[in-house]
Amino acid sequence: MQTEVPHVIGIDLGGYHVSAAVVNPEGHLIGISERTVERFRPPAEVLAILVSAAREALERSGLGHEAIRGIGVGLPGTLRPTEGLCLFSTILNWQDVQIRDPIQEALGLPTCILNNVHATAVGELSFGAGKDVDNFACVSIGTGIGGGVIIGGEIYRGDSDSAGEVGHITVDPDGPECVCGNQGCLEALTAGPAIARMAAESLKLGAQSLLTDMAAQSQPIRAEHVFRAAREGDALAIKIWEKVGRYLGLGIATLITLVNPRRVILGGRVSQAFEFFGPSLKEEVRRRARVVPRDFTEILPSPLGARASLLGSAATALAEARCREVATVPKTV
Numbered sequence: 339m340q341t342e343v344p345h346v347i348g349i350d351l352g353g354y355h356v357s358a359a360v361v362n363p364e365g366h367l368i369g370i371s372e373r374t375v376e377r378f379r380p381p382a383e384v385l386a387i388l389v390s391a392a393r394e395a396l397e398r399s400g401l402g403h404e405a406i407r408g409i410g411v412g413l414p415g416t417l418r419p420t421e422g423l424c425l426f427s428t429i430l431n432w433q434d435v436q437i438r439d440p441i442q443e444a445l446g447l448p449t450c451i452l453n454n455v456h457a458t459a460v461g462e463l464s465f466g467a468g469k470d471v472d473n474f475a476c477v478s479i480g481t482g483i484g485g486g487v488i489i490g491g492e493i494y495r496g497d498s499d500s501a502g503e504v505g506h507i508t509v510d511p512d513g514p515e516c517v518c519g520n521q522g523c524l525e526a527l528t529a530g531p532a533i534a535r536m537a538a539e540s541l542k543l544g545a546q547s548l549l550t551d552m553a554a555q556s557q558p559i560r561a562e563h564v565f566r567a568a569r570e571g572d573a574l575a576i577k578i579w580e581k582v583g584r585y586l587g588l589g590i591a592t593l594i595t596l597v598n599p600r601r602v603i604l605g606g607r608v609s610q611a612f613e614f615f616g617p618s619l620k621e622e623v624r625r626r627a628r629v630v631p632r633d634f635t636e637i638l639p640s641p642l643g644a645r646a647s648l649l650g651s652a653a654t655a656l657a658e659a660r661c662r663e664v665a666t667v668p669k670t671v
């Protein structure tokens with residue numbers, strides 16, 4: 339099927355999953371494919387799954403290959419986007435991996451890559467809670483924690499594409515070790531694995547909870563179980579989310595003091611539990627961020643949810659496609 343409207347494929351690669359979707363310029367997802375990925379698999383294996391998810395998304399969209407102008411891939415780690423390289427990623431356990439070229443060759447479409455948290459911020463800017471503001475920050479809480487800062491309507495990348503790493507702000511100098519090697523990072527205290535660890539430790543000390551049976555049967559507890567238990571009114575789970583909110587508030591107060599954003603948008607799977615950690619987070623921010631006018635910054639969960647990174651990757655691919663088309667106009671006139 340021929341179409342004049344440019345579509346792209348947006349891809350979100352995480353520690354445990356790949357999502358791919360055909361996206362139109364309004365940010366609507368037309369065909370979606372989701373795959374799980376075993377943690378820490380070699381790059382070639384993960385990229386093959388990613389390519390197959392992209393093909394499936396295209397098939398489900400009902401569009402032909404000729405309707406697609408490009409591909410945007412968001413992934414966790416420190417990247418060199420202009421060279422298509424992932425320099426290192428603790429979440430994927432990759433180092434010096436060429437991402438762009440194999441995808442481009444396999445799918446025959448121009449491909450760009452970007453850090454998935456930067457992608458989240460671009461997603462909010464293009465289609466989400468950042469559409470109507472020039473200065474905002476995104477904090478994405480999942481297996482790890484990332485951040486993206488939009489200043490003057492543009493992503494602030496920093497000198498080496500690593501700006502906004504809010505997950506690695508120290509919030510407890512004597513806290514648990516973080517994957518980055520520091521102690522007491524926000525990520526080590528509030529990302530999914532940290533929430534699961536907090537629950538497991540409390541249960542080991544004899545706390546009574548809806549999660550007690552799971553622990554007794556040696557079933558691994560994950561953050562989503564702590565979320566579900568809180569929804570059922572479990573006192574231990576509710577207490578854990580309050581503690582998570584306080585730590586998040588410490589980190590976000592620092593971010594607000596430094597950047598003075600209009601909004602802080604919380605994304606990632608863990609932010610689904612905002613109703614449980616939001617109140618203590620906001621309270622902590624009010625206590626700590628005292629220089630920025632009180633209540634100036636809105637703190638809210640992302641309206642795009644877990645799709646923000648995919649949509650931002652798609653928005654970046656759309657922008658690059660438009661640039662290429664503008665650049666080729668004089669030759670075709």
Ligand SMILES: [Zn+2]
Binds near residue numbers: 520
């Ligand atoms: Zn860290």
